[in-house]
Amino acid sequence: MTEVKNERIKRAYQLAKEQYGEIGVDTDAAINELNEISISMHCWQGDDVAGFEDNTELSGGIQATGNYPGRARNPEELMADIDKALSLIPGIHRINLHANYAIFKDGAKVDRNKLEPKHFKKWVEFAKERGLGLDFNPTFFSHPKAADATLSSEDEEIRKFWIEHGQACLRISEYFATELGKNCTMNIWIPDGFKDVPADRLAPRARLKDSLDQILAVDYDKSKVDVAVESKVFGIGVESYTVGSHEFYMNYAAKNDLLCLLDNGHYHPTESVADKISSMLLFSDKVALHVTRPVRWDSDHVVLFDDETKEIAKEIIVNGSEKVILALDFFDASINRISAWVVGMRNMQKALLSALLLPKDKLAQLQNSRQLSELMMLQEELKLYPVGAVWNYFCEINDVPAKEDWFEEIREYEQEVLIKRD
Numbered sequence: 006m007t008e009v010k011n012e013r014i015k016r017a018y019q020l021a022k023e024q025y026g027e028i029g030v031d032t033d034a035a036i037n038e039l040n041e042i043s044i045s046m047h048c049w050q051g052d053d054v055a056g057f058e059d060n061t062e063l064s065g066g067i068q069a070t071g072n073y074p075g076r077a078r079n080p081e082e083l084m085a086d087i088d089k090a091l092s093l094i095p096g097i098h099r100i101n102l103h104a105n106y107a108i109f110k111d112g113a114k115v116d117r118n119k120l121e122p123k124h125f126k127k128w129v130e131f132a133k134e135r136g137l138g139l140d141f142n143p144t145f146f147s148h149p150k151a152a153d154a155t156l157s158s159e160d161e162e163i164r165k166f167w168i169e170h171g172q173a174c175l176r177i178s179e180y181f182a183t184e185l186g187k188n189c190t191m192n193i194w195i196p197d198g199f200k201d202v203p204a205d206r207l208a209p210r211a212r213l214k215d216s217l218d219q220i221l222a223v224d225y226d227k228s229k230v231d232v233a234v235e236s237k238v239f240g241i242g243v244e245s246y247t248v249g250s251h252e253f254y255m256n257y258a259a260k261n262d263l264l265c266l267l268d269n270g271h272y273h274p275t276e277s278v279a280d281k282i283s284s285m286l287l288f289s290d291k292v293a294l295h296v297t298r299p300v301r302w303d304s305d306h307v308v309l310f311d312d313e314t315k316e317i318a319k320e321i322i323v324n325g326s327e328k329v330i331l332a333l334d335f336f337d338a339s340i341n342r343i344s345a346w347v348v349g350m351r352n353m354q355k356a357l358l359s360a361l362l363l364p365k366d367k368l369a370q371l372q373n374s375r376q377l378s379e380l381m382m383l384q385e386e387l388k389l390y391p392v393g394a395v396w397n398y399f400c401e402i403n404d405v406p407a408k409e410d411w412f413e414e415i416r417e418y419e420q421e422v423l424i425k426r427d
């Protein structure tokens with residue numbers, strides 16, 4: 006922890022500490038707890054989910070729109086951009102990799118079913134040098150064999166290929182965890198589905214279930230790798246039926262002791278992922294999240310400090326942050342990509358801080374005694390408490406710029422590095 010030199014930030018923090026103290030909230034404790042929460046920062050914001058294979062065209066019903074200059078085009082650029090982002094984000098976090106970010110030595114490329122730990126050695130070195138954890142995702146899209154379906158394919162050759170890919174990714178995830186001494190979450194998301202009304206909803210799901218069983222039959226160390234499964238309501242081109250639906254994965258996860266991953270862009274627009282967390286955690290030890298911002302659909306906009314994010318953060322804190330495997334998932338190619346990472350990560354942390362600064366016992370007591378007018382009043386008044394003063398102090402002790410001061414560094418990096426890439 007760095008000593009805070011900025012006198013104004015120090016003074017504002019002292020006043021905030023007093024104000025929160027009056028309602029029984031310990032700001033120092035909130036800061037300490039926030040420092041313990043690591044967020045998995047998704048590598049794919051840096052290059053519009055392109056990856057390092059020959060085919061960088063995005064498929065699978067997801068889209069990165071925009072053409073802002075400076076997309077990372079290779080591992081060196083992506084790693085440099087991640088470094089830049091992390092230097093502006095307080096705390097120690099994890100990096101979330103996709104399998105299509107394998108790094109092949111001397112052009113010795115292999116297809117996805119033949120991937121091995123050695124193809125991710127450079128990422129492990131990168132993470133080790135920085136004390137970061139790594140999470141992982143098999144990539145079941147942006148590939149000629151994913152044109153129709155992957156793990157639910159009716160073509161047994163295709164299905165076998167993707168099962169082997171999943172198995173290869175389990176071995177890589179275990180390698181990450183062993184090398185880094187930190188658990189690796191391996192998340193499975195597939196885009197399979199139908200544009201129009203299917204004749205048979207059962208068979209594709211039965212094949213997906215069998216494929217997952219075969220992937221998980223690999224002998225891997227369950228104490229090191231936490232497998233998650235991510236559902237979706239629909240994607241572009243598969244609007245009528247998604248094989249990996251919420252009910253499918255919630256049941257599959259519960260039955261096989263896996264993590265169920267909730268992406269808040271993957272439900273009907275009026276459904277609240279915040280509301281689902283407590284229900285999941287009454288029946289499972291842990292739940293995994295992809296925090297994103299769906300605008301009208303699963304658009305994967307940058308996470309803001311908005312009501313939905315704050316409500317999710319509130320549930321993370323109330324239920325216990327150690328029970329939630331937290332990752333971000335957005336990809337915006339229309340703005341500076343490093344700024345997108347920093348805004349999203351800092352906003353997630355701001356939302357967590359706001360939740361940590363709530364007098365949760367007092368609020369629960371008002372709810373339990375049905376003093377609902379006072380509950381509403383207090384929840385509203387709390388919105389204008391000085392969370393910003395605590396946030397600025399948190400940034401300073403973590404030696405990253407407070408307020409908007411970090412953006413100057415983005416501007417400089419854009420001029421000195423990004424602009425020269427195109």
Ligand SMILES: C[C@H](O)[C@H](O)[C@@H](O)C(=O)CO
Nearest residue numbers: 049067142194268303334
């Ligand atoms: C690239 C990610 O794996 C992907 O976004 C997935 O997590 C998802 O949310 C698809 O809509």
Ligand SMILES: [Mn+2]
Nearest residue numbers: 235268295334
């Ligand atoms: Mn997701």
